[in-house]
Amino acid sequence: MDTAVKSLWEKAFGSGAGAPTQSPGFQGRLESANNVDWEQKVSEEFDLQMHKAKIMVVGCGGAGCNTVSRLTEMGVTGAEVIALNTDAKHLAITKAHKKLLIGRDTTRGLGAGGYPQIGEKAATEQRAQIKQLLEGVDLVFITAGMGGGTGTGSAPVVAEIAKSLGAIVIGAVTMPFKMEGTRIQKAEDGLAKLRQVTDTVVVIENQKLLEYAGQMPLAQAFALADELISMMIKGIVETITVPSLVNLDFADVKAVMSCGGVSAICVGESDSQSRIKDAVIKAINHPLLEVDYSGALGALIHIICGPDCTLAEINEAGEMISKRLSPEAQVIWGARVLPEMTGKVQVIAIVTGVKSPYLLGPMQKEEAIRTKENELGIPIILK
Structure with missing residues (x-):
């Protein structure tokens, strides 16, 4: 994590100074589970082929691609990271397991120009390829910045495809600053569409960044939001894919996320x-x-x-x-x-x-x- 972003992170989410004095509560009755091949262990002990939840993270548009780049840098166990964009140059520098340039005929790799309808058309144009990428998925995180063109327009299309495949779909989006005028209306319209085709949408208000990063360079301020979304996704994914002391499995996540609404x-x-x-x-x-x-x-x-x-x-x-x-x-x-x-x-x-x-x-x-x-x-x- 960048030093400046780390400082903002600690200010926002906390870092204490003292060392705890409690006696070890779990030592002596735990063994490390990090290096265990659980699929093989279950197969050997119970003669059962364990179904492994297929999880994907899809970044849509510029902001979404920035987030998945950060998530890829952090490393996430048990999820495939995919980046979608209409901007070929930005997609080229994005870090992800797979990338898809959408709207080849519509935008020719030059972006959506801030028009959500173009972003939507671009995603629809590549609908077959998106469906192929998502085939067999159980849980999908879709991250985007609301208010622009590609993310606002394409995220609901990706979510609708994922839902049609039977997946649990969680949106993770940022909303514009109050000063951004027309982008706010676009963002609210985009969020309304996204909520209709997701199980829940996690929302971050960029306006709140001003309280903690108002004096910081723009790139570092936005990096804080990328860090937050990445931490959230990594936490949920590894809760499912990596055995925990008190376990949370895919069924648990499905039960809570199916409650719907904004998260x-x-x-x-x-x-x-x-x-x-x-x-x-x-x-x-x-x-x-x-x-x-x-x-x-x-x-x-x-x-x-x-x-x-x-x-x-x-x-x-x-x-x-x-x-x-x-x-x-x-x-x-x-x-x-x-x-x-x-x-x-x-x-x-x-x-x-x-x-x-x-x-x-x-x-x-x-x-x-x-x-x-x-x-x-x-x-x-x-x-």
Whole structure:
């Protein structure tokens, strides 16, 4: 991670200074699972050919390709990374396992010019190739920047194809700055289309970047969003593909993500004396999202810790997050122990069905404000 981005990351998600004093809670009854061939082990012990969930990450457009490049650099176990773009030059420098230039006849490799309808046409033009790439997939992450041409237009097409193949589809998108005028309307229209063809969409508001990266160079500020989405995807993928202490499998992810709606990424990390509490507080007060967790439909919580972490600590993290949600929310949690995480803990949660005034759209937003004013009997002034 770039030093400047690392500094922003720590400011946003936390890094403690002290070392925890708890006695080892899991040592002595755990063996390392990282180097085990689980398919072979299951086959030998149970005479069963284990189905391995096929997971893909698809980056659409410039912003999506930047994110998958970062994910590829980080390395992700158990997922195939694919990049789609209408801009041939940008696609050429993108890092991914597979690449597809879409809209060859429509854009001739020169981009969509900020027009979502061109991005949509480009993806439709290569529909057969996209379907071939996604054949047999169980879970697809589609990442894009809303408000431009290629990502906004092509992401819903890719999602619709993936859904037609029976996959669980999770969108992960960024929304424009308030100053970006017409891009905001394009983004809201694109998000509305994407929500119709996905199980859930995780949203990051670029506007919130200003609070933490307003004085940083533009590239480094956007790198923070790429880092966040990549961490979220890597966390979920490796929760499924790499055995955990408290396991989360594909069925768990499917159950929570099928709750639908808009989702929030929650990431917190700490190595302080009160590491669990600090990490959870960082997670639920996430700086890149403006959301209300009350009434959320579900949560997938994954805790990564060292062998010195206790079961009580892990349980505390799950309870702290659960208390912020509706009593009816479906909450599934798991934990993974890594030697390199000794003395610290990372909490990654995907909370589905959250409320966000920013995501209502202009007309619905105004109606929501009028309703609230009628309830309270006072005017509401938006910042």
